[in-house]
Amino acid sequence: MRATSSVIVGRDAETGLLDEALEGVGRKAGRAVFLVGEAGIGKSRLAGECALRAYDRDVPVLRGRATSTGLVVPFRPLVEALSSRFRAVGAPDHPELDPYRPALAGLVPEWRAGTVAPGYAISLVELAEALLRLLAVLGRERGCVILLEDLHDSDTETIAVVEYLVDNLADLPVLLVGTLRPDAGPALDLALAAELRNTAAVRELGPLDEDSVRDMVDACLDAAPDEVPPAAHRHLAQRAGGNPYLVEVLLADLLETGRLSRGGDGWRLADHGEATVPTGAVRSWARRLDRLDEPVRELLLLAATLGGRFSVGALRAVTGLDDRALFAHLRSASEAGIIAPDGAAHDHYTFRHVLTADALRASLPPAEQAALARRAATAIEQSSGELSGEQRQLVATLRLAAGDRETAARQFAQVGRQMLDAGASGSAAVLLERARGLAAEEERDEVTVHLAIAQAESGRLDAAAALLDDLPPAPAGSRAAEERAQAHTQVAWVATMAERQEEARRRIRAARALLGGAPRPEQEAALVVVEGHLALLPEQDGRADGRERLKEAERSARRAALTAEQRGRPMVACQAWQLLALLSRERGFDEADACLARMLSVAEKHRLATSRAEALVRLGTNAFMRTGEATPLETARAAAHELGSLALLQTVDGLLAMQSVLGARWDRAREIVEGSVEASARLQNVSAHRYLLLVDATLAAHQGRAREQERALARFRRAGGEESMLVPLQRGLCQAVGALMGEDRQRARDELDAARAWERAHPSFFYLSGRYGLRPLLGLLDGDDEGGRAAYREALASPGGQLAWNRMFLGLADAVSRGRDGDPDGARRAVAEAGRAAPVFPQAWHLALRLTAEAALADAWGEPVTWLRTAEEYFHEAGVPAVAGACRALLRQAGVSVPQRRGGRERIPAELRAAGVTPREYEVYVLLVDRPGNQQIARRLCISPRTVEKHMASLMAKTGAVDRSALCASSAERAEGREWAAPPGAPSA
Template sequence: MRATSSVIVGRDSESALLAKGLAAAGRSSGGAVFLVGEAGIGKSRLASQCAFDAYAREVPVLRGRATSTGLVVPYRPLMEALSSRFRAAGTPEEPELEPFRPALSALVPEWRRHGPEFPASVVELAEALLRLLSVLGRERGCVMVLEDLHDSDTETIAVVEYVADNLADLPVLLLGTLRPEPGPALDVTRAAAGRQTATVLELGPLDDTQVHRMAEACLNAAPGEVPAEAHRRIARRAGGNPYLVEVLLADLVDSGTLHRTDGGWRCEDGPDGGVPTGVVRSWAARLDRLDPPVRELLLTSATLGSTFQVPLLQTVLGYEERALFAHLRAATEAGIIAPDGAAPDRYAFRHALTAEALTAALLPAERAATARRAADALEELGPAMSEDARQLLATLRLAAGDAAAAGAHLAEAGRRMLGQGAAGSAAVLLERAHGLTPDARRPEVAASLAVALAEAGRLAEAFTLAAGLPPVPPGTPAAAERADAHIRVAWAAVMGEHPEEAGRRVRAARALLGPAPPPAQQAALAVVEGHLVLLPGGAGEEGTADAAEAARRAAAVAEEHGLPVVACQAWQLLGLLSRDQGFDEADACLERMLAVSERHQLAAWRMEALVRLGANAFLRTGDATRLAAARTAAGELGALALTQTVDGLIAMNAVLCGDWEKARATVDRSVDAAARVRNLSAHRYLLLADATLAAHQGRRRERDAALLRFRRAGGEDSLLVPLQRGLCLAVGALLDEDRPGALDHLEAAVAWERERPSLYFLGGRWGLLPLLRALDGTGDTADHRAALASHGAQLAWNKLFLGMADAVHRGRGGDAAGAAEAVRSALRTGEAFPLARHLALRLVAEAAVADGWGEPVTWLRTAEEFFHAAAVQPVASACRAALRRAGASAPQRRDGRDRIPAPLRTSGVTPREYEVFVLLADRPGNQQIARHLSISPRTVEKHMASLLAKTGRQDRTALCEFAAECASAAVRR
């Protein structure tokens, strides 16, 4: 019989905490709780009770668990959890989940779309899962239960850590169970508890009184009805473990030692053993009472693990289907196994300890023979063997005593998983294989393990392992394989901004390949070396030409030899390096990258190409249309990291275009999310966009706060320094009317760029700096022509300032007409950038006054109007002072000025004059106007004269007609 407790005994405080967490999730105050304890201690009982309470409240519940078979299956608990919810409920249709569906399709295959998939990173998938849970819990909260996390793959643990750290304001309760076994799951759990983002409940054994109550609950007995002898036996052997209480109690009942009589329960005398030997003997005794085929089925199943697939079991046993299901039914009715909800052809032992006890009941030689027989049957599958079966085969070979064969199978499974992009799980398998492989073959496994560690982000371990690889003869096939590993680790080092380690790996690869590497490997090396040029401490501007030439050869070789990823890497590098030849050349390289990625269905590289093309388009014209299209495409593919990268560019574009609200919304949408998913480059750029937004609004305190965050994120050690100095700080200084400070920042940006190639061309070197030098006389026409010939001069933002610099040089040289035309042309070029246009007008106007050309008064009034409305008072005040120095009237900024239409404000019309102007639409006389405004007729005459001069009208009739036109236009608006 099955003796199970119908109630949870001895866990009142734990149950109360889970109930509190469930209620808090319903109030959007989520959290994570981890139940830690030995096998059978009651973790699953508590988790099930929490799930049952959630079901009763109509709260969505997602349940999944890891497998204890030793198989490494990326995201298995998460896949099962989502399937448990959506198998019947169907695909969620909420619009806000649309950008995350591609990432979530890694967990639910039915959600995959046609066409190439974008390989979401672990952190991107974790963010997508977090969004899904938030949507599910919107009304009543949501519960995700993940059991046996100690058996989980590293990818699942990484997702669990991310989710646990970000639940504070979400309607989600994460409940995990695990054993206190050393490993990633326990480390993450304790670290989360240390950060106070999770609660850890360590479950201890039940005391004697609680064991007695549990025995009564299992037998449906009244208090005091269970014999003291039965309680003594169970309490002494179970050690307070609820599962062992049930097993031992069931054994007493099955053996007849404990039985019911008319007078109640009675316990006979008999021998007993210890724990766990007694439990093993108990299961051995239970097995002996089963039919031999059922016994064989259970022992073989236990050898395969606590969870097993029926087709695999049939392959090993060789049973006919009818007999197989008859024996499965018998084992199920005995309460030993049960169908597993994860899949219809999967069964599981009711407790992991059951499988362990069953295998322990076998003699060592019998266990080895059973494992060997199962392994032999699996190997007959040959190429049809799944990845799960290959891992199981390795486990069986190890159990059979063949460590070398087990290591070979684990290494092969790890390499295949690495090829599929599951680097974390591949590293786990390869680490196991590394310890089992004979010394002669171990370096091969170590090389693969180094690559897996590097691509999983465990760079320090990868670098150490790669550095310790023993030498092999150069020019041999083994050397070529070893060189490939060094190249892949070098690429990971470049992407992680570790130039010194990347250089060491490149040198190691070249030493193995000899002076004339094969073309394919030479191409891969050239790409890595080219990216090294771009990193801080690279070869500087003089090294970019050689890198570009090498990258061009690498792209051609990669396409010829069928290496599309290397080709995309090379074209991307060329897209950056060839900006020196102009943006047309850069775009041509990126278009080639786009074509290669589309031809080979490389979704990740296709998105990279679209984003870079969109960025170039907005730089050249100020138009972000193509960039917005790239963001839409990235969102549809679920490329969260790329979407955040594009958001940074869109935010900066909005800053330059004066769309403050869009810039603020874009930064707020992505800056913290980029930090959460460790998208450091996008996070830095968004922080810089935030600082630039504040600087361009003249908000110094907000700018400095954002720059502090930028520095803390490593911004001043990145390639963004020219933008920080020129686009942010220099413009901010000009808005503070600190021209010397702006020049200092611009000169510092130029000095930085001289030491290394720059990927960014809005730092002022090719636009704002030439204008300031022209204004203070330190720049001549030769310098200006050099700036015009540069690649940065093609950008619309820079063209505006260069055009203004040209006007200053022309005006100083006596070409008044040419100077005025240069201003008009520059204003047309910079039409998309209102702040830059008005700042340029303010700067150029004083030179125009001094040299006697253009319309400086009009320009100053236009600039003053803009900066007054933008609340940038230093510049607005400077414009008014410049107007007075030029002998023109300056706006008095009295109350009511904001009601004056912009054309009249820029003409210098005052609020009192506008009051007169409004009345002129009805053609009144001066006496009527004077009475209406309570002023003297003489004052009205003065205002009339001023209005005629400022509006350019010839007489009173024309002025009245103009007033009527303005009134009609206001009504239409």
Template sequence: MRATSPVIVGRDEEIGLLSSALDAVRRRSGRALFLLGEAGVGKSRLVGECAYRAYGLGMPVLRGRATSTGLVVPFRPLVEALSSRFRAAGTPTDPELTPYHPALARLVPEWRKDASPGYPETVVELAEALLRLLSVLGREAGCAILLEDLHDCDTETVAVVEYVIDNLADLPILLLGTLRPEPGAALDLVRSAERRHCAAVREMGPLDDAQVRALTGACLESPPEEIPEAVHRRLTERAAGNPYLLEVLLADLLDTGRLRRTDGEWVAADQAEDSVPSDIVRSWARRLKRLDEPVRDLLLASATLGSQFSVTVLQTVTGFEDRALFTHLRSAVEAGVIAPDGAAPDRYAFRHSLTAEALISSLAPAERASLARRAAAAIEHSGRPLDENGRQLVASLQLAAGNRADAALQFAEAGRRLLASGAYGSAVVLLERAHPLAAEADRAAVAESLAVARAQGGDLDGALALADALPPIPARSEPAARRGEVHIELAWAAVMAERSADAARQVDAARALLGPSPPPGRRAALVVVEGHLALLPGHGQRLPGPADARRTVREAAETAEAQGLPVVACQGWQLLALLLREEGFDAADAALERMLALSTEHALPVWRVEALVRLGANAFMRTGDASRLVSARAAATELGALLLTRTVDGLLAMNAVLGARWQEAREIIDGSAEASARVGNLSAHRYLLLAGATMAAHRGRRQEMDRALAAFRRAGGEQSLLVPLQSGLCRAFGALLDEDRERALSGLDAALAWESDHPSYFYLSGRYGLRPLLRVLAGEADRAELAQVRASSGASLAWNRQFLELAEAVLLGREGDAAGAAGAMASFDVSSAPFPVARHLGLRLVAEAAGTDGWGEPVAWLRTAEEFFYGAGVKPVAFACRAALRQAGASVTQHRGGWDLIPSPLRTSGVTPREYEVFVLLPERPGNQQIARRLSISPRTVEKHMASLLSKTGRADRAALCEFAAECAVEPV
């Protein structure tokens, strides 16, 4: 007989907390709540109550449970949660989720398109996709995701849960989790979230005496006062306030007749004290004896497999035919011991995890070991191949049977398979489990695999420490070859983390083991990783001469292809494409096309999209056209490669900035900068921040630029390869919009100095375009210097070409070749069309030289530039154009007298447009002579304007006025 309470007893505070959380979620205030307590204390009943209430509020509910079988199954509770919602509903059709379908398909494989190759999404990418899915599901009424038994879950699930709770504050999501207070990653996460006030934690204790009586009455459907005192006393002592134990012990009393209903009242049999089961194990042992022997054997075999088990595996272990197997399963279900597992049709589960533990504990140790040994042998010799889950099960059974070394081999192989599939955290767990169990001869190999898994999972320090602790082995031996590959893997991980010293140390270790003449494949891998290492900032080793470096890397890429190492080959072609930029972008594109073909042939989706992204970036730089980048982004999105998608977003944002498409750039940066930081794509995050700073610079918003560059600096930008772009494309260009050529040249010189000391393959820093133009204008560069720049591959890029055409026009004009200068300006008109700000700045820059040397149309150019910058709100350039027009004797168009440019507080103080032209220059603290030259007025006029400004603003002296000008400088809208 079953004794189950139809109501929840003694948990009013917890139910109130759940109700409050659901109400908050309906108001788009996300909540994370964890129920912490021992097994059987009632956590699952509360989860069921939460689900019931959420359904009543119209909320979508996703419910999953971690496995308690001891198997490490990546994302098991999340797979079950999504399946509970979408098995019948199918793929969500909301367009906002389309980019995330490939990532979510790791949890729901049916969502991945048949034509789409597999992609090993990172945990953070998957977590971001899940967060977006929950946000969309909860858009109208809120959404609840309920995850049970997190103490048994894998490290990947813990990482996803951590990500979700850290980012759900303003989203309509309730995350409810349950776990036991057992040491582990889940408990650490919950305690950390509680300390950070990201989650509420409710620790559930045992029921008190009155609550035990109430629960007993609810189970018996009788008033509590009708419960015999002896029964109440025994249940209180034995169950210790645990609801599950109370229900099981009460069922045992009812089954054995020691508690029965007679003449409308409950009567307890008068039995000796020790005839009552002393614990849950004896209770279940007693109940087992009342079942038919085949059913009993089936349940014991099931319990050996864990609290959840596969019918197929159970049949393998028991040997039952189909008819007998399902007959016995049905009997066990009717007895209330097991139930079908709703998450999978082939699986059953014990109604409580303690049940399986109690059944196994009812056996003698030797009997338990024998049963586990027979089960392991049956599975291993079934003739069916073992996947990683099957190997884990066999390993657990071998361990229960006392076969530690055999268990280690199975755990290690399962871990290596998970490592190959990209489940790095779970691979680490299994390999760490295998390491202490392994025989002496196998331990080093397990440790090597574990080091690689830690590195791939982001724990590079742990990986390096483990590698350092590996026992020494003879160089140039077969174990040394395997160990050398491990060091190469660690070197690549260190390169990707931009830890040059660690990478170099691993390369040295690999070379020492492999000797001076390693096999061709390993030699190729070493060349490739060393080549990438040489590009890192701060690394002392430099590549050999350009020609030698290109030849060596090409040979390595071709060797890797021939040796069947397509990943190494893709790494090699990628590196070669960078090196070939010095030779020309056609050659660089050819290397990337080879990379694209190779990755397509070998079904390497990440490397395929990487090739598409780099081809798109080259096309954008060569022509200013971002269409190939847009196609690359679509490919990355279809694949679900969120890291690569954010990388493309950075390039698209910069393209929009150079094209003065400010709204487009802002939308990309706002949508991707924070997301790139969340998913750990630091390089894309920095580039997006720099794009934001560059946009501010190109709009003449210096204060906004400084704030954006501060964020860029905090993200480590000034220790990255982006330094020359920061100095040249951003700061120097911004200085020109401040009409400060000296500062602009200083920034461009700083970019050039950095590139002279570091390998750099960014070509928009000004070295190949803006800097030569400014030097020509200043009379510091001659035709030979310009010719040298124009011979470089960087000169062919659209952004640079426009400035070089201007420089050519200026030199031709000085030489008296007005027709040649006009031709150069015509070429400039074509090449500068995609870049409005640069185009009009160029007209402003060369107009003075054209006027001096008597060529071109300087007045028309100044008028065009003045109108553009006036409309853009870039006051210094607009004012400078007006001053140059006056100096040239041309009329100057008045824009409503210029009053609209003056901020309201100054306008109401009586500051005139002419005075305001002086005022906007004062934050730089120039002298009167400098102001006079820039505005084409006399120093005496500047003095008058300064005196008037001091009087009208109430400032005591010039320093105070300059400080005030800096304080009240208004960024244009």
């Protein structure tokens, strides 16, 4: 006789909500739904019904459950959810997921081989973004559902990932359904906060009313309406309190005891005693246990001691049974409907409901519960050598249940420290907090030190500071003082990365006080590296000694780097060399690259994957700035991809996008920005996000799209860009060039002057702000010979003057200066030298030609007409009318005919367009293949012979053909696809 319902009753509103949500994901209207209610109220039933309805729509479903054992296991429900989907079908093969595979491999063990670099811990936000992308790919055709049950039992990391998913589902084909109890805690806080933000729907499941209980009982018994005695319905409705699980438990008890039975005249209810809930449920399970064989009964009691979910290995260790007997008893308990195999893990079982395990434990007197817990803990400890983190937590939980608080504290603390070392700082904080509350007084301070580090690395700096400040004094130089000093140093590093300067300085002062006047060299090195990075941040106290601070930081960092290498602190050494690479840039990129090469060597020697990738990225950045080429950056991107660091990938993508803007590869730049800018915001990768927004604005500026530029700059400002180190690039590379695209020379100079003023007031490590290239050229062009030449000499002597982008503008500034001084040959050579960058930076080169031609016309040197025609053609095709119009105006001033912009210009080969050939002239030129006379051409084109004669003369002048015969020959050669003359406007010696 079945005592479980095959249908869901009394939940029409909730099933309607889930149906609506399932319909929405098919339209890429993602959402999250949280089902909240007490144990047994029907949350899992609704989740299961949602899964069935998704399967009916052929929608992929991923389903996972948090552990109910009280163990802190990072990402347990997420691991189960992915495994439930991919264990059989394998990893999805989609190129969009390539950057995210290393992060996803942290959740699916089968994906780990060869994907995660050693020495790197995937961050929570990177993992969350990877999971979001995976779900989006899975749901691309019909939508996707991820069901996460019992979130109240989840670890801190899972809650953080779920919050990230919930906040970013709106435009994705993904439905997230979470179930949790209404107990105060992070899961409930998450659900309620998401509801307030309108990013999730929360439905609290109340008890079933009497009518719904009646329908449920009838469904359990396959009974027709009014077939079951009303007294039975009343009994179950009153005793179960509307809880569906308790309805089933109590109904099963009625059936097994024979108080409810079916005879020839239908269902009958015998007299029975009254009982209350939950005592009735406890007694019900006790009676069911009494009817089982003694070995099965003892096995179930031991299993309940281990929690609502238990492993076969742990149960084997506790019971001492061989596999044959153990699995026979497990099979009997499963057939009795008490436990079931866990679908998410092949070697685990679960109680049919967590209340079952609670009820079984409650059926024993407290002393017997403690004895069983002590027996189980001892058996697990003795069953193997080194316990895993999960086993240690289980032992700690059992020791606590047995009343041994201090042993439990030590076990929790040890697992917490292991999780902290592995990067699971949130879970580490939970376990260390638990250990701190249980530890003996003499051990509590040591636990507190580790807890402070875990809190800081989890983003709770204030909590970390409070813990460290509450520690009792420790004698300077003692072991306790050294441990606390290291904690202060680590918290100071976190505060520095969060740009909380005052907090970082407080921690450094505290660390130095604990270490006394003579810290060991490696301790001093760690502090110096933090202080050096602090020196890079803008001062909040108004101090104006920034340059001196940087010089002192560099001297200290160099000593720290060498000390850290000698004293076996490779991570500190890498941080120091990275700092030195930045600080030494102003003396030249060779020295900066030497520091990065040393960082790379240390990282590779000690297998520090993160530091290795960061060194490659910075080396690639320097190479890009020197040459304009992207190959080294692509190599660095491959290293970041191998590492699995999404944050580092986004940093490289920003640099590659800027390189594409400078190289006039607009579509590539836009593709990179669109693919990374929102993800960087979700990852809270502030520096990369700001840079990508600036790239977006610079892209619009360089295309002459002023409105798009302002919209992008508004986003940049909202992200705090104007309080960042990117201001010189914003003013010089973006806004000044944008002004030139609008032919507003004065505004461009104002922007360049503002960038230079900012750089003089703040430490700056950017060299593409215009100060080292564009600004000297504009100064000379606008008649400021003295200022322009001084700016030219300053730029030429600086490392910034060696960058490919700047060398192009400086070369043309040199040409303008030489032409003005009466040295036309030297000016032409300078143009030719500058023109080496033309293939790398075509848009900037044509802008520079337009600017330089103005001076060449005035001073009578070079080939200004050819340059203007080339630039006019380029900017006309690029859709920048202001610059194209300025080129035409200068051509008219030079007395040169200006091409009319008729339709059909797109058919003219680029070389002929650059020479100024018009669409009508090109029609004449094409007919010259057969060497017709003027009369024949006139008849073909319906124009007069005199007009043909004028077109012929213009064509010979523009192409350089010496006579009509040469012009006809060039037309024939082009028609046959042979090589023609070099393009006009190309720089010549």
